[in-house]
Amino acid sequence: MKILDKINLEKLIGILKQDGYKVIGPVIKDGVILYDEIDSIKDLPEGWEDEQEAASYRLKKTNDKSLFSYVVGPQSWKKFIFPQRLRLWKAKREGKGFSVNSTKESKPKYAFFGVRSCELNAIFIQDKVFNNGMFADSYYNEVRDNILIISVNCTRSAGTCFCVSMKTGPKAKNRFDISLTEVIKNEEHYFVLEEGSPRGSDITTQLETMDASEVQIKEADDAINNAALKMNRSMNTAGLKELLYSNHDHPIWAQIASKCLSCSNCTMVCPTCFCSNMEDTTDLSGNNTERWRRWDSCFNLDYSKVTGGNFRTSGKARYRQWMTHKLASWIDQFGTSGCVGCGRCITWCPVGIDITKEIENLRNSPMPITK
C-alpha cells in the first residue's frame, strides 16, 4: 500500500495520457455526475456529493475538497465498452449484389478513472455476457482488453446503494490495475493506493509515493467500513432464484405493473443490462446501407414481437421478465446474479419502484395455494 497526494494524482492522469490512454472519469454535467473524458483532476467534481433516494437524485456541496464523496450517477462505464449506438458494418450495392465493408476502425484505448466496486463487478458480469463460450463480441472484447482500471473505493453510500448485500462492494477486491481510497482527516487529504496488476505497478513506480503507515491504512479501511455501515438498503439473496422461479403467477407482478411506466429507464441505467436491437439504415439512393446496434430494453413492446404475435404484451410480463432475468435466470445463464446493488434502477425509476422492496414484498406475501 502506498500513499499518494493530490499533486501525484494529477501526475497519474498525465502519465495515462502520455501512455496513449483516453482517460475517462467523473465530471459534473447536466446536474449529475457522469463519466466523460478528463484532462486533469480539476475536471473532477471536487467538493460535491450526491443525495439519492427512490426517484430522486440531487447534487449537494460538501464542506471539504473531497474528490470522490459521491457514489454512482445515472451512467455506468458500459457505454464505453458496449456503446449505446454502434455501427457494425456498411454495405454498398454492386450490380445484382452488394459488398459488406467491415474494415475495422481502430478502437479507443481507455483508462477508467474512478470505477466503483459495484461497477467493477458489473464489468466482470458483462465480460461473461459478451464472451459466452460460443461467441465473442468483437467490439466489446477488443476495447475491453486494453482498458486500464483505476478503481475508487466508496467511503460514503447513497440512499439507494445495496452493494454490501450483493457482496460487490464497497471495496474493490481484485482485477483492477490501481485502487484508491480517499482519506480526509485532520486537515490531511491523501489517497491510499493499492497496486492490482503489473501494469498498475509500472505506473505507480513513475509516481512519487510513500509507503502507507498502519494508521493510514486503518483510516482508509475505516472510511470504507463507514460506507458499508451507513448503507440503508439491502437485498436478501437467499434462495432468490427459486423464489422468483416459483412465483411467475404471483399477484405482485400486476401490483408493480400498475405503477411501472415501461419507460425502460432501469435498463438504460443498469450497468449490466445488455440487450440490443439492430437497425438498418439506407440512404436515399438505396445503394448504401448501414447496420447499427443500439441499446434495447425488455420493457419495449416490440422487444418480444415476432410476425405471428408478441410474447410479452402486458406490462406485468415485461417487468417480471426484467426482474426474473436480473436476479434469477442470469444465474443460470452466466453463473452470477445480474445485480450488483448499485441502486441506479431505484434512483432513476420515475415512479420510484424499488427492486429491494419488491423482493421483500414477494417474500412476505406467499402466493395463495390454488391446487
Add this chain to the structure above:
Amino acid sequence: MTDNKSAIKIADPMIPETVKVKKIFWETEDVFTMELVHEGDERKEFRFKPGQFNMLYAFGVGESAISISSDSSKKTSLLHTIHKVGYVTNELSKLKRGDILGLRGPFGTSWPLEDAKGKDICIIVGGIGLAPLRPAIYHILKHRKHYGKITLYYGARTPRDILYTVELETWKKKYDIQLEVTVDRADSSWRGHIGVVTALMNYVKLLPEKTRAMVCGPEIMMKYAVDELIKHGMDEKEIFVSLERNMKCALGFCGHCQYGPSFVCKDGPVFSFSKVTDIFEIKEL
C-alpha cells in the same frame, strides 16, 4: 484484464456473407423456397445440422431467422422455405435467380437423430413447421433401416397450404412412412382429414418406450401435441420441440430470444421438452 478468452473467434459473426439465389419458387400462395449457393464459388460447401437456422439478410431491409429446409448431405446449396409475412420475408420473396442476399449461420441446436437410431420416430408438424423438420426427414430416409416405424402427422390451414406435396407422396410410397395430413378448413376437392393435428394421433399405435417425437409448429399446437404424446405414455425426455422467438443477433448477445433461462438462438431452437416443461405453460414468459 480478462482471461476468459476461450470463445472461438471465427470471422466476426455479425457480418453476413453474400450468397446467390440459384432458384426461387412458390410452394403455396404465401410460402416460397429459395435455393442458395455461395457467391463467387458455387462449389463451396455449406455445413449445417438438421434443425439449425440461418439469419437471412435482405439488402437495406434487415435480417430474419429462417430454418434450413434442405438435405444436410447435399452441401453445395441450401434450401430455405419461407413464409412471406413480414418486411424481410416480403423483400426476400421478390428476389430473382442470380440475386444476392446476406447470410449468417448456421446457428442453434439440431434434431437428435443419431441417438434415435433403432427407435420409432413420430413427427408432428403444423404449417411452416414442416420446413425445419424436412432436413431431419431427409436424414432419416437416407438411413431408413436404422430407424423403426416413421410417422408424420402434418396439419395445414387448407389443402392449398400443404407444402412439399409431391415429396410427401414419395416419402409415403417409397420409404414406408405413415403419413397423416389434416387441414383446418377443407375445400370440395379434399378427401382427407379435417381438424387439428392432434386428433390424428389415434390413427397410429404409438409405442411410447421406443419412440422419439419431434414437434414443430405454432406454440399452442405444440402444447396440445406434447400433451397428447404424454397421454400416450411418452417420457418428456424423448419429446423434442423447436421454439420461435424474436432474434436479432443469433449469438446470445441481444437478449431478445430469452425463454426463461435459455437463449433460443444458442440453447435452442430445438429443446428436449424435459428442459422446458416447467415453463412451457407460463403465459407471456
